[in-house]
Amino acid sequence: MTLTLEDIADMCGVSRSTVSRVINGDLNVSERTRQVVLDVIQKYNFQPNMAARGLAKGHTRILGLVIPKGVQAIFEEPFFAMLIKGVSTRCNALDYSVMLWLAEPDYERRMITKILYNGLVDGVIVASMLMDDTIIDSLQQSKLPFMLIGRHPAHSELSYLDVDNRGGAFQAVTHLLRSGRRRVATITGLQNMIAGIHRYQGYLDALHERDLPVIPELVAEGDFTDTSGYISMQRLLPHKPDAVFAASDTMAMAAMQVIQKYGLRVPDDIAVVGFDDIPEASRITPTLTTVRQPITRIGAVAAETLIDIIETGSTLPRQMVFPAELVVRNSCGAVNL
Amino acid sequence: MTLTLEDIADMCGVSRSTVSRVINGDLNVSERTRQVVLDVIQKYNFQPNMAARGLAKGHTRILGLVIPKGVQAIFEEPFFAMLIKGVSTRCNALDYSVMLWLAEPDYERRMITKILYNGLVDGVIVASMLMDDTIIDSLQQSKLPFMLIGRHPAHSELSYLDVDNRGGAFQAVTHLLRSGRRRVATITGLQNMIAGIHRYQGYLDALHERDLPVIPELVAEGDFTDTSGYISMQRLLPHKPDAVFAASDTMAMAAMQVIQKYGLRVPDDIAVVGFDDIPEASRITPTLTTVRQPITRIGAVAAETLIDIIETGSTLPRQMVFPAELVVRNSCGAVNL
DNA sequence: CTTCTCCGTGGGAGCGCTCCCAAACATATA
DNA sequence: TATATGTTTGGGAGCGCTCCCACGGAGAAG
Structure with missing residues (x-):
């Protein structure tokens, strides 16, 4: 049987109220009593029952x-x-x-x-x-x-x-644009998730800021997964992008695979940027430029x-x-x- | 204020005991009463307080x-x-x-x-x-x-x-051996973790079964991480292994990087097998042979x-x-x- | 019509704690 | 010495539930 407040009280020769006070750090306990109680608690590894406490206090932590x-x-x-x-x-x-x-x-x-x-x-x-x-x-x-x-x-x-998904995507695409890429494609995330929507908007923002047109053929809708990255990249390739911003690292990595499979080089022919900074992003070759969220x-x-x-x-x-x-x-x- | 059992009882014109009975599926309640109570519970979205129940029953689920x-x-x-x-x-x-x-x-x-x-x-x-x-x-x-x-x-x-770590490792190394590899190295996991120890034993088992000697230079101690995979593989390379069994996929992938960096090919020059079957194992090139745990x-x-x-x-x-x-x-x- | 069951129901006690009020004692003030 | 003030302590009530015992009524058996 596990101990109760009352058991501890008996052992100390005080009332349960006093034991409760020392446990809860109430100041109105004499130093002598406090020590006695503390010792017994220590000795028996006593822990107050959470259910009882929760019931009495009205909250559970x-x-x-x-x-x-x-x-x-x-x-x-x-x-x-x-x-x-x-x-x-x-x-x-x-x-x-x-x-x-x-x-x-x-x-x-x-x-x-x-x-x-x-x-x-x-x-x-x-x-x-x-x-x-x-x-x-x-x-x-x-x-x-x-x-x-x-x-x-x-x-x-x-x-x-x-997370400032929109700002992160904006930074990523802007970086691509500033390094001279002109046909920046994107593989979006699910458009029923806020993150997916915002990352796509960041892409649009970056284009707009430089008065660049949005080319519909360079936008493929993905769903953050591996597979959708593959499919999307295959759909994008015929339209000759020179860069791709993917809304997740998983899709970015899939895209890189497709690019390489078609004999093109990353980043020389097509630059790739992802989102998330998953651990493998820094392990693959070439290492993946991406957007990190805390x-x-x-x-x-x-x-x-x-x-x-x-x-x-x-x-x-x-x-x-x-x-x-x-x-x-x-x-x-x-x-x- | 959230409702209590007693509130529900009042609304139904029964006692709290009866309400408690229908909630706990006690058979001794007339069908009529049960329905009345159930309806009220439904209507108010009533949920019995867990702390109180835990206190009374002595367990919490x-x-x-x-x-x-x-x-x-x-x-x-x-x-x-x-x-x-x-x-x-x-x-x-x-x-x-x-x-x-x-x-x-x-x-x-x-x-x-x-x-x-x-x-x-x-x-x-x-x-x-x-x-x-x-x-x-x-x-x-x-x-x-x-x-x-x-x-x-x-x-x-x-x-x-x-998980049968030992058996899994045994299978992996045996596969390597059966495909003709003769200098099978291993990068072990932490040797203060059971999984690390067992996987290493599986490696030894496979060698012993075929009466092959354990070559100390072909055993490098890692700790499951990326970095240790790198270091270990670099240490292994001069001893000319024709295969490596790594105790984690993360280390296996790092090993592959090292191998490729030194101008060797996977699997032609050195075969690599990992452990865990993390998602990226099937995404990298070449795809990673590994051991999957449920x-x-x-x-x-x-x-x-x-x-x-x-x-x-x-x-x-x-x-x-x-x-x-x-x-x-x-x-x-x-x-x- | 009485007695015995059995079913459905109500209510008391108690789970182990906290909170509050009051008692007991010590100390300071008039 | 009597009164006021403050500190330390004890115990009752209650948190919302379950468990158990007891009670009343319906039906079966005598």
């Missing part, structure tokens, strides 16, 4: 992290691992625990309800980038504090953290901001956009610019 | 998943993402939730104590492959049910799930077995070893064998 499974494709990439790492590390540092839910699309609605109303978590971080996500609605109805990773297009009044940091800030919202009870939305950084390597053919 | 941060290097690889996915999916299907802890090395001890004694979780899955892990000891002292991913060398009486499945089985242990209260250890599968691609130069 647990954060929910919800990752929609719909975005399965991304699961192979380090995105979620890094996000989880960021959230978890910061939570632990602030003495919170994290509850993880990979929301299955079909059960999603039922599951979300369960999460939101059973009082298990004090707040939720939702890593959803889908446009049509119903989670948001449920979230708003419940009064649980929550934080979105990736802004939601229709709800600018919510708290979110996001995902772990975003996870950490999400956790810390949500905890602040919970503890201060503040209701005004927190919004932050993190800069994306262009990492210039060899695949763009313009290291020093 | 929450599983802990502990991943030591010490094995940071692996975090870039899909291993943990897939493990998490497997665990999470199966847990959710069985109506359990999962609590995730990335155990920081320094706080590890304190944190583990907290997890084990605060009654938050009904059991723990520990993804630890380190030899000298103190977690195991703490785990045994507490009486919490737990499950290890990766067997522990010193504690064969515990419950664990593991990680997601292992996560799922771990969850389901642990839940069974919890619910049956059974105390005898459950142990399972999953086969690793050789995936033959181009880097070994022997697709059809």
